[in-house]
Amino acid sequence: MxxxxxxxxxxxxxxxxxxxxxxxxxxxxxxxxxxxxxxxxxxxxxxxxxxxxxxxxxxxxxxxxxxxxxxxxxxxxxxxxxxxxxxxxxxxxxxxxxxxxxxGQGDLYARYLKLKAELEEMGLFAEEYKQKIPFMAKKVGIVTAPTGAAVRDIIQISRRRNPYVQLILYPAIVQGKQACESIIRGIRAMDAAGVDVIIVGRGGGSIEDLWAFNEEAVARAIFDCSTPIISAVGHETDTTIADFAADLRAPTPSAAAELAVRQLDDITGHIADCKNRLDQSIKSRLTHRRLKAQKLSESLKRLSPQYMLNDKRQKAAAIESTLDALMDKRILALKSRLQKDELSLKHLSPLGLADKRRQRSQDLGYKLDKAFDRHMQMTRQRMLLLIERYKARSPLERLGGGYVYASGEDGKAVLSAASLKTGDKLKLRFKDGTVSAGVEEISCD
Amino acid sequence: MSEEKKTEEKRSLEENFDILEKNLKDLEDDSLPLEEAFALYESSMKLLKDCNDEIDRVEKKVLLLKDNGETDEFSE
Missing domain, CATH: 2.40.50.140 (Nucleic acid-binding proteins)
Incomplete structure (x- = not known):
């Protein structure tokens, strides 16, 4: 083995x-x-x-x-x-x-249904006894366990919505044998403390856990409370007798806080909105009236004698200027017609003939001037030629080479030495100038 | 809250809002004479101030209510 x-x-x-x-x-x-x-x-x-x-x-x-x-x-x-x-x-x-x-859970459920029917019969759930939840609660009472999600949720949500709301907590026992009495005490204490609304509830649990909220005594305490009560027991699916007796049923503790505490922003927003609308309405009213007054004053002005006079004056001035323009136009038309007539007349008149003749004589004059000018030019040319020829024949051309032309004081040529006396003055003409000389000695041949 | 306290001066916020809404409606009606409109406007402005005053803007601590009616500060 x-x-x-x-x-x-x-x-x-x-x-x-x-x-x-x-x-x-x-x-x-x-x-x-x-x-x-x-x-x-x-x-x-x-x-x-x-x-x-x-x-x-x-x-x-x-x-x-x-x-x-x-x-x-x-x-x-x-x-x-x-x-x-x-x-x-x-x-x-x-x-x-x-x-x-x-x-044996069925037993509790049967008890619940029976009590619900009885209390309903007695009118504890009747709509007519429901109190209105205040528009803006400033003091909110909470009857629930001081620990756990329910109270935490309620406080958190209330603070978020409006931190200025006073929350007052009654620390109740919400489960077990003492729960019923504790909840009732809490409701009464809160009613006496003078809050605006009370939240009564607890977090989720089994039907046994929530049983205190199905007790007749608790339902009656809720019914008798003069402060409005919001019930908030368990989850959305849990419905207790307390929910029916309360003035308002919230599906959860968080929802109860939302129902009890109004969002501060909503209120301040509403106030601001009201102020805007008030301002706007009075402003638009004033603007409207002002416009109306303006319109009336304009209409009145139009009816004043001064305005009417001015209006007439203006109209007269306009007519005058139109008339002027018409006259100017007429005169201009006449003038232009006259000019045209004048032109046609000129063509037909004897004056026209004279013009032609004058033109012809002018032409002739012009031709004569030209012929004369040409003639003058030729004459001048001849003159210049003659001057040249005369120049060649000038006695001065014979001077030079020691020969001078002697003249006496009378300017006549001295033809012989014998005609002179001592002391006579002589004028000697050289080719390039004249010299005055005196006779000192005479010797004849 | 007892009913006697709700005198003319101490209206609730919601009542004030209701009055304001009504005043606005009246003001938006063109047939209202101007003097009345002004009076309404002034009283509405006063109401608005009351509404603002009604919101007591002081942050509150959570209080603990005892059976004898006294309160304590609640520490979470």
Whole structure:
């Protein structure tokens, strides 16, 4: 015999594998009575389910436990849904619960319906008794647990909408045996404290958790309260007797805060809007009147004698200028016609003939002038030739080479020495000039 | 709040808004004589001021109400 030896974890893993393969154990519903329920800090619930013969260890992990609508208590009869598997480290099998229902839940629901019908019959829910939620509450009372999501949501949303609203909290017990009395005390204290509106409620939970809000005494306290009450119990799907008795039902605590606390911006915006419209309306009214007055004053001016006189004057001036223009045009037309006539006349008159003759004589005169000029030119030419010829014949041409022309004082030529006396003056003409000389000695041949 | 307190001077914000709306409607009607329009405008402006005053703009702490009616500051 050479049997194989296994380790503990090997065996436990093997058994775990067998459980895992089992089709039935993977999804099973088991009914039993709760024993030794323990809530761990992380939210996991450990408990046992038993019947009259046997016990089954159970575990409900945090994520599943959160969805449970009730708290497990010993002796409670429940039906769990989940899988049966092995806890390898502990070597035990257990029921892993993913969903659970409480048996006998139907009883509470029946009680709820019965009470609702009774109170409705008594008129506790009647529309005529509902009080109006104030337009802008300045003091808001809150009756709920001082810890948890509900109070946090209400405070947060109220602050966001209007931080100037005074919130007053009555820390109530909202679950368990003392809840009913605590809620009633809270409502009464808040009514006495003189707030504008009261929010009564709590966060979500099972029908047992919310049960205080289904008690007749709480419904009556809500009904008797002289301050308007907004109920805010659980989630949107949870409807309690308190919701029907309240003046207004909010689906959640957050919604209650929104209903109780008006958005400050809306109010200030509304005030600003009213002011704008007021200003605008009075302004437009004034503008309208002013325009009307202006129109009237213009109409009046048009009717004044001064205006009418001016108007007539203006019209007269216009007529005058039109007349002037017409006259000018007429005169111009006449003038141009006259000029035309004059031209035609000129062609026909004797004056025209004289003009022709004058023209001819002018032409002749011109030709004569030309002929004369030519003649004069030729004459001048001849003259110049003659002058040249005369120049060649000049006595001066005979001077030079020691020969001079001597003349006496009378300017006559001296023809002999004998005609002269001592002391006589002589004028000697050289080719290039004249010299005066005196006679000193005479010797005749 | 008792009914006696709601005298002429102490109207609620919503009542004031209602009056303002009505005044505006009257003002927007052209047949209203100018003097009356002015009077209405002035009284409306006063109402607007009241509306603004009504919003008590002081940030409030959450109070805790005790059974004997006393209040404490609530620490979240």
């Amino acid at each position: 050479n049997k194989k030896i296994y380790s503990v974890s090997q065996i436990n893993s093997y058994i775990w594998g067998m459980f895992s393969q089992d089709f039935y154990l993977r999804d099973v519903s088991i009914k039993g009575e709760v024993r030794d329920a323990k809530y761990w800090k992380d939210g996991t619930i450990y408990f046992n389910l038993k019947d009259d013969k046997s016990l089954l260890p159970c575990v409900c992990f945090k994520n599943k436990a959160q969805a449970l609508k009730f708290k497990l208590e010993d002796g409670m009869s429940v039906t769990g849904h989940g899988s049966v598997s092995v806890y390898k480290e502990g070597g035990k099998y257990q029921f892993y619960v993913s969903e659970m229902e409480k048996d």
